[in-house]
Every structure is written in structure tokens, then in C-alpha cells.
Amino acid sequence: MKSRIPVILLACGSFNPITNMHMRLFEVARDHLHQTGRYQVIEGIMSPVNDNYGKKGLVSARHRIAMAKLALETSDWIRVDPWESKQDTWTETVKVLRGNSHKSYRSGDPTYRGLDLAQLQLKQALLARLGLQVINPLQSSLGVHKSRLFLNQKVPGLPELKLLCGADFLQTFKTPNLWKEEDIQEIVEKFGLVCISRAGSDPSQYIKDSALLTQFQHNIFLVKEWIQNEISATQIRSALCRGLSVKYLLPDSVIAYIAQHNIYTEESERRNEGDLLQPLKLHSTGVTPLSD
Numbered sequence: 702m703k704s705r706i707p708v709i710l711l712a713c714g715s716f717n718p719i720t721n722m723h724m725r726l727f728e729v730a731r732d733h734l735h736q737t738g739r740y741q742v743i744e745g746i747m748s749p750v751n752d753n754y755g756k757k758g759l760v761s762a763r764h765r766i767a768m769a770k771l772a773l774e775t776s777d778w779i780r781v782d783p784w785e786s787k788q789d790t791w792t793e794t795v796k797v798l799r800g801n802s803h804k805s806y807r808s809g810d811p812t813y814r815g816l817d818l819a820q821l822q823l824k825q826a827l828l829a830r831l832g833l834q835v836i837n838p839l840q841s842s843l844g845v846h847k848s849r850l851f852l853n854q855k856v857p858g859l860p861e862l863k864l865l866c867g868a869d870f871l872q873t874f875k876t877p878n879l880w881k882e883e884d885i886q887e888i889v890e891k892f893g894l895v896c897i898s899r900a901g902s903d904p905s906q907y908i909k910d911s912a913l914l915t916q917f918q919h920n921i922f923l924v925k926e927w928i929q930n931e932i933s934a935t936q937i938r939s940a941l942c943r944g945l946s947v948k949y950l951l952p953d954s955v956i957a958y959i960a961q962h963n964i965y966t967e968e969s970e971r972r973n974e975g976d977l978l979q980p981l982k983l984h985s986t987g988v989t990p991l992s993d
């Protein structure tokens with residue numbers, strides 16, 4: 702039997718707050734990749750955006766991370782990575798991907814959870830063949846010293862890192878000055894994209910409309926979620942501000958955290974009001990902010 706390619710899924714976003722649907726994205730994507738018969742998803746990573754992103758109503762990453770950690774306590778394969786939120790400023794998504802691909806080879810990283818010793822030894826042999834110095838080879842994960850091996854360099858047997866998103870995220874690729882063309886190319890060419898359907902977005906049409914996305918569509922997985930779920934974090938925040946129930950849309954632990962710290966208020970909703978998103982500030986002059 703042909704062995705499957707290990708995959709790590711990375712989702713970037715505000716997660717303001719994390720919703721049940723954010724976690725569903727990972728489950729739906731994993732099922733889809735497994736059903737292809739070619740992939741084995743070994744880990745999911747959620748990377749909440751930096752506070753300097755500039756999005757209206759964005760509360761502190763400290764709270765967004767705490768809520769995501771509480772929500773993911775029930776998952777045995779998805780974790781939160783605070784790296785992006787801890788940088789001094791907002792970071793381009795492609796750099797978050799590069800950062801995670803590099804980190805995955807540091808000693809102690811749980812990237813290889815779920816792989817048995819024989820598979821680990823195979824990885825070790827592959828890394829050695831690439832001239833990389835392997836430390837503590839018999840530990841449960843591989844440690845690589847002074848190496849610069851990135852998961853965007855597809856090496857047979859090594860995990861591939863893919864960006865996971867909803868269809869509205871893919872649609873933002875065509876917003877003028879929001880994304881650099883070379884970043885989009887690197888994401889779809891070197892990493893790959895798993896995109897889950899969302900009402901109001903037609904991702905196959907965006908792909909057809911874009912020469913770049915069409916060129917790399919073999920690396921873009923469009924996944925249809927048949928059990929449609931239109932939870933949106935913005936709607937959750939407005940419900941909370943109006944004192945309405947959000948039970949069964951978010952885990953109870955997250956609802957309790959929001960109440961305890963009084964996170965979403967009319968005042969928090971006014972944060973960054975009228976500001977340009979940081980990527981628009983960096984890449985443009987005089988462009989109106991996204992309404993999302």
C-alpha cells in the first residue's frame with residue numbers, strides 16, 4: 702500500500718472569538734484530505750492574528766488565545782500557536798507559514814505525534830541524506846540543529862504544511878493592495894490551500910477568474926461542507942453586546958470566560974473603528990478598509 706503524505710493544517714484569522722465553526726473547519730478539512738487516500742493529517746494549528754492587524758472590534762490576543770485554548774481542550778489534534786500574536790507587529794500570512802514550517806523541526810515539537818518509530822527513523826534517514834544534523838534521534842520527535850529545512854520544500858515522506866481557510870478568505874486575495882501577488886503565489890505553489898465552502902462565496906469561480914490560482918489549482922483543495930453552518934464571530938459579538946444568548950455556538954468554557962472578563966462590549970466594538978487594516982496600510986495609499 703502506498704504510504705500517505707503527512708499534512709499539517711494551519712489556519713490564520715482573528716478568532717474574535719473562536720467559534721464552533723472555526724473548529725469544524727479543521728474536522729471537515731481532515732476528512733476531505735483523508736478521503737483522497739493520499740494524505741494523513743497529523744496536526745492542526747490555529748494562529749490568532751496580532752493585535753496590530755487593525756480590524757474593527759479586535760480584542761487583545763491575550764484573550765483570543767486564552768479562549769482558543771479553552772475551546773481546543775476537547776481536541777486531541779488541534780492546538781493554538783501564539784507565535785504570530787506575540788510578534789511586535791502584524792505578520793504576513795506567508796511568513797507565519799514559513800515560521801511554522803521551520804519550527805516543526807525543532808526538538809520537542811509534537812509534529813510527529815501519531816507516527817510510529819519506524820516512520821520516525823525513516824524521517825531521520827531522509828534528513829541525514831539532506832545533510833542535516835539530527836540530534837536526539839530516538840526521542841519521540843526529530844530535532845534538527847542549525848538547519849533551514851522548510852516544509853514548503855516538498856521532500857518525500859516529510860509533512861506538508863497547508864493553509865486552511867474559509868471561502869471568504871480566498872475571496873480577499875483579489876482585494877486590491879491587501880495581498881502581495883508573490884505571497885499568494887508562494888502560498889499556493891509552495892504550501893497549498895484547503896478552502897471550506899461558506900455561504901455567499903463561490904471559490905471555484907474565484908479560481909477561474911484568477912490566472913495565478915488557476916495555474917496552481919492542483920494545490921488548492923475546495924471542500925464542500927454539506928452541513929452548512931453560518932456562525933460568524935461578528936454576529937456572535939453583536940449578540941453578546943445586546944445581551945443575547947450564544948449558547949451552542951461556542952463552547953460553554955469560552956462563554957464563561959467572556960462573561961468573567963466582560964470582553965465584548967460596545968466599547969470593545971469601537972476598537973480600531975475607521976482604521977485601515979495593517980496590510981492595506983503597508984501595501985497601499987488611500988484604499989478603503991474591508992467591510993468583513
Ligand SMILES: Nc1ncnc2c1ncn2[C@@H]1O[C@H](COP(=O)(O)OP(=O)(O)OP(=O)(O)O)[C@@H](O)[C@H]1O
Pocket residue numbers: 712713714715716717720722723726865866867868869870897898899900930931932933934935936993
Ligand atoms: N461559518 C464559516 N464557514 C466557513 N469558514 C469560516 C466560517 N467562519 C469562519 N470561517 C473561516 O475561519 C477563518 C477565521 O475567520 P475569522 O476569525 O474571520 O472568523 P469569522 O467568523 O469570519 O469572523 P468575522 O465575522 O469577525 O470576520 C477564516 O478562514 C474564515 O473564512
Ligand SMILES: NC(=O)c1ccc[n+]([C@@H]2O[C@H](COP(=O)(O)O)[C@@H](O)[C@H]2O)c1
Pocket residue numbers: 713714715716749750754756792793794795870873879880881884980993
Ligand atoms: N498580505 C497578507 O498576508 C494578508 C492580508 C490580509 C489578511 N491576512 C491574514 O488573513 C487573516 C484574515 O483574518 P480575518 O478574516 O479575521 O480578517 C489574518 O490572519 C490576516 O493576518 C494576510
Ligand SMILES: [Zn+2]
Pocket residue numbers: 993
Ligand atoms: Zn472573517
